[in-house]
Amino acid sequence: MHPAASVILFTTASGVGYGILALAPLLVAFGLLPDDNRWLGGALMIPALGLVTLGLLSSTFHLGHPERAWRALSQWKSSWLSREGVMAILSYPPALAYAYAWIVLGAVDGPWVWAGFATVLTAVGTLFTTGMIYRSLKPIPAWATDWTVAGYLTLGPLTGLVVIVAVATGFGLHPVRFQTLAIILVIAAAVAKNAYWSRQLKVWEEHSQTTGAAVASPGNTVRSIEWPHTEANYVLKEMGYRVARKHAEPLRHITRNLLLVAPAAIFCVLPSILPLPYLIWAVIPGAVLTLAGVVVERWLFFAEAKHVVSLYYGVD
Amino acid sequence: MTCLPEKTTRKLGLVIDLDTCVGCHACVTNCKEWNTGGHMAPLTDTNPYGAEADGVWFNRVHSYEVTTPEGNSQSLHFPRSCLHCEDAACVTVCPTGASYKRTSDGIVLVDEDKCIGCKLCSWACPYGAREYDVFEGVMKKCTLCVDRIYNENLDQEDRVPACVLTCPTGARHFGDLGDPQSDVSRLVRKREGRDLMPEMGYQPTNKYLPQREKSGAAGTETNQSPALAPLEDTSGASGLLGWVDRMLERMD
Numbered sequence: 001m002h003p004a005a006s007v008i009l010f011t012t013a014s015g016v017g018y019g020i021l022a023l024a025p026l027l028v029a030f031g032l033l034p035d036d037n038r039w040l041g042g043a044l045m046i047p048a049l050g051l052v053t054l055g056l057l058s059s060t061f062h063l064g065h066p067e068r069a070w071r072a073l074s075q076w077k078s079s080w081l082s083r084e085g086v087m088a089i090l091s092y093p094p095a096l097a098y099a100y101a102w103i104v105l106g107a108v109d110g111p112w113v114w115a116g117f118a119t120v121l122t123a124v125g126t127l128f129t130t131g132m133i134y135r136s137l138k139p140i141p142a143w144a145t146d147w148t149v150a151g152y153l154t155l156g157p158l159t160g161l162v163v164i165v166a167v168a169t170g171f172g173l174h175p176v177r178f179q180t181l182a183i184i185l186v187i188a189a190a191v192a193k194n195a196y197w198s199r200q201l202k203v204w205e206e207h208s209q210t211t212g213a214a215v216a217s218p219g220n221t222v223r224s225i226e227w228p229h230t231e232a233n234y235v236l237k238e239m240g241y242r243v244a245r246k247h248a249e250p251l252r253h254i255t256r257n258l259l260l261v262a263p264a265a266i267f268c269v270l271p272s273i274l275p276l277p278y279l280i281w282a283v284i285p286g287a288v289l290t291l292a293g294v295v296v297e298r299w300l301f302f303a304e305a306k307h308v309v310s311l312y313y314g315v316d
Numbered sequence: 317m318t319c320l321p322e323k324t325t326r327k328l329g330l331v332i333d334l335d336t337c338v339g340c341h342a343c344v345t346n347c348k349e350w351n352t353g354g355h356m357a358p359l360t361d362t363n364p365y366g367a368e369a370d371g372v373w374f375n376r377v378h379s380y381e382v383t384t385p386e387g388n389s390q391s392l393h394f395p396r397s398c399l400h401c402e403d404a405a406c407v408t409v410c411p412t413g414a415s416y417k418r419t420s421d422g423i424v425l426v427d428e429d430k431c432i433g434c435k436l437c438s439w440a441c442p443y444g445a446r447e448y449d450v451f452e453g454v455m456k457k458c459t460l461c462v463d464r465i466y467n468e469n470l471d472q473e474d475r476v477p478a479c480v481l482t483c484p485t486g487a488r489h490f491g492d493l494g495d496p497q498s499d500v501s502r503l504v505r506k507r508e509g510r511d512l513m514p515e516m517g518y519q520p521t522n523k524y525l526p527q528r529e530k531s532g533a534a535g536t537e538t539n540q541s542p543a544l545a546p547l548e549d550t551s552g553a554s555g556l557l558g559w560v561d562r563m564l565e566r567m568d
Contacts, residue, residue, distance in 0.1 A: 001439070064433020064453025071412035071430055075318045081436055082411035138405065138516055139442040209513055211380070215394045216334060216510040216524035221383040222392070228344070228376035231368045235444040238435065308513065309444035312378055312396060 001140065002241040003302035006061040011130060012159075012294050014055025014088075015152070019160020020048035021095050021123035023181075025116030028108055032177050033168065035109075040171045041102030044164060049095060052126075056088055080136055084129035091126055094118035127156040134301075142200040142305040150192035151301075155259070158185040159294055162263055162287040169276075169283045176271035183268045190260045193297070197252060204306055214311040224314025239307035240315075251300050258293025262286060318410045320403065324422035327494030328460055329400050329521035330480065331503055335528045336487035339379050339393030343479035343488060347375040347397075347458075350478035355463045356428070360451040372447045374398065374458040375479055382527070392527060395488070397479070398445035398458035399512065399520030400424050406437040406446060406457075414455075422494070422521060423462055428454045442516045465490070493521055 024044050027033040034040065060066040073089065075082040094115045101112035108116060131149035138144050161182060165175045211222040232240075266286030271279060306315070351374055352359040361371030375397040383389040400417075404424050407415045414430035415437050417423070426437075431454040438446040438455060446457045461477035464470060474481060480488040491500035500523075503509070509523035550561045 062434075064448070064450075064455075065431065068412065068430070068432045071414075072432060072434070073411075075411050075413050078318045078320075078408040079411045081409060081434065085411065133409075133436070136405075136409070137439055139440065209515060212382075213515075214513055215378070215380060215392065216512055216526055217380075217382055217392065219385065223381045223383070224378065225381050225391070226379035228341075228373075228378055228396070229370075231370055233370055233376075234372070234447045234450075235438070238438060238448070239444065307439070308442045308516070312394075312444060314380075 001302045001305045001307060002238050003299045004062050006058045007302070008295060008298045010055045010059040011152075011298055012055075012291065013051045013058065014130075015127065015156040015294065016159045016163055016291065017048045017051030017053075017055060018091070018123040018127050019156040019158065020044055020164060021052070021091065021119050021160075022127070022157055023120075023160050023164060024048070025098060025108075025113075025119050027164065027178075027181075028102075029113065029116065032181075033164075033173075035102055035107055037171065038103050038106050040168065041099065043167050043171070045095070045099035045102060047163070048160075049092075049099065052088065052091070052095075080129055080132040084126060084133060087122060087126040087129050091119065091122035094122060123156075124153070127152050139308045140305045141203045141308070145196065145199055145203075147192055147196040147199060151189075151196055151297075154185060154189040154192045155294055155297070158189045158259075158263065159290055161185055162267060162283070162290045165267055166280075166283045166287040169280050172276075174271065174276050175267065175279055175283055179268060179271055182263065186260060186264045186268060193256075193260070200304065209308070209311065211311045211314060214308070224312075227313060235309055236313065239309050240313065241303055245304060248300065248304055251296060255293055255297045255300060258289050259297055260293075262289040262293065318407050318413055318415060320407055320417050321419040324402075324417070324419055324494065326421045326492045327400075327402070327521050328421045328423060328465070328491070329493045329500075329523070330397075330460075330477070331489040331491070331493075331500045331509060331523045331525060332395055333487040333489070333507070333525040334392060334394065335525060336485045337377075337393045337395060337483075338485055338487075339377055339391075340484065341377050342482050342484055343395055344373065344375045344377055346478045346482035348373055350461065350464065351459070354461070355459045356426070356456045358452075359456065360449055362450065372449050372456050374445075374447070374456070376444075388530070390527065390530065395479075396443060396445070397522075398424060398460075399443060399518070399522040400458075400460060402519035402521060403517060405440040405518065409436050409440045411436070423460045424457070425459060425462065426455055426457055428452070428456075431455055442513055442518065443520075460490075493523065 028035045060069045063069060072082055072085045076086050097115040098119050101108045131152035134143040135148045165178050169175050212218050212220045215222055266282050270282050348359055359372040363369055375395060378394045378396060380392045381389055382392045400422055404417055407417050407424060412430050412432055414427045416425060433453040435448055446455050449456050465475050467475060476490045480490045489500050489503060491498045493500055495501060504523045507525040509525050511520050553561050
């Protein structure tokens with residue numbers, strides 16, 4: 001599948017944003033983040049809302065008719081893309097209310113706590129619907145698995161957490177308080193991505209068909225001898241992207257190291273070893289490395305996924 | 317809504333005979349010709365007379381070499397277009413309601429005024445039937461010539477899709493596949509018509525008739541070595557033809 005830059009930017013940016021929105025109210029509720037620090041609230045909630053807004057806007061860049069984007073909210077009964085749009089819009093009122101309480105009122109209590117829970121639910125809901133868009137596409141066998149959804153549900157909070165830790169450390173909070181959550185999320189993300197990748201390596205042979213089945217000639221060996229067109233057409237440009245597969249293995253290693261090993265070392269181990277003043281110089285690069293890992297992961301997610309239409313072009 | 321109808325009154329579609337198709341691309345050409353002025357008009361082209369020509373087509377013909385397990389091989393010409401599936405995921409994934417399947421005849425269409433050009437429908441199609449128009453910013457697809465088949469300005473015999481009308485070998489048939497007594501349904505039963513990639517579960521309406529077993533198939537010498545036999549041995553020939561043979565040999 002062709003990895004459109006706007007889609008990679010959208011899912012990465014909004015993943016970080018919804019990750020913060022999904023975790024910050026919980027961390028406040030468990031007393032790991034102070035709700036009486038307005039500046040900390042601003043430094044978390046404003047970037048989070050900015051990132052999800054940036055993500056939403058960039059997702060319209062690749063549309064043929066961005067001015068009609070509002071129509072995408074109408075078909076939530078059948079379409080996961082529509083449901084994602086609805087969830088994304090639904091997340092704004094509670095997130096804005098929660099940000100108002102934290103930043104303007106300087107305390108999250110009473111009904112504002114419920115706004116926090118609503119923020120968590122809608123943020124997780126948006127990540128879930130994003131994953132379901134890809135999971136529901138049967139012609140792309142690599143995507144048609146619950147591990148796709150698990151990837152979106154773990155990587156969003158993981159990237160959200162590394163940003164929260166970097167910001168909180170900047171505010172003088174010792175990152176060791178986030179250690180348990182960091183360990184849980186890194187392990188969950190590692191399980192989800194490794195399961196996705198190991199399934200992906202064999203799914204084409206196991207679940208998809210041959211060119212013979214695609215041309216109503218099952219059981220026979222079918223070799224493509226002439227395409228309908230001499231130049232690449234829309235179908236090949238959009239669905240036949242193959243550059244990444246050549247370098248898939250090294251790129252998976254890079255992703256694994258950036259996305260899983262780096263946060264494991266920096267967020268799970270270092271806080272117990274290093275004193276606070278030095279930790280800020282570890283968690284900021286750590287957050288940057290993790291985000292770079294998600295960009296590579298997202299790019300691979302698209303570029304490595306083969307569409308069954310390539311069978312018609314002789315790719316067995 | 318982009319929910320699919322539970323049942324359509326008719327199931328209009330195509331039956332394509334892979335045994336008869338010669339891969340001449342006439343259906344491709346007439347499809348483009350009619351539809352670039354039809355319901356989904358225009359079918360734009362990018363750089364049509366230069367290098368890297370590209371454009372929107374609703375119908376594409378592939379050519380393959382088919383080898384059976386017995387080792388017989390023959391060529392296969394394969395027209396690929398929208399199959400107007402019963403379980404059309406291209407419709408259900410559409411977030412705007414632009415894609416829809418008609419309850420009256422099962423034709424899958426795109427309302428170009430509602431399409432936002434997100435391309436998700438083309439990802440959801442296993443058959444590569446939908447093509448995006450970069451100039452118009454909307455998705456386009458086969459309409460089963462909805463502007464021909466009900467067109468009262470045309471003579472009755474011309475009210476068929478352009479690809480069917482133009483096929484010089486009669487490899488394309490149009491009709492109601494929901495009616496078991498229709499000509500196309502009978503044809504599908506008689507020739508054991510097949511679905512493409514049935515495991516995908518899309519329940520395509522269009523059917524493909526497989527190639528017939530050729531005479532001399534199933535591993536016989538005729539089909540395995542289709543080269544001409546060497547010139548026959550004439551050494552024992554007698555009579556007039558023997559004399560002619562000997563005379564001609566002297567002239568070599």
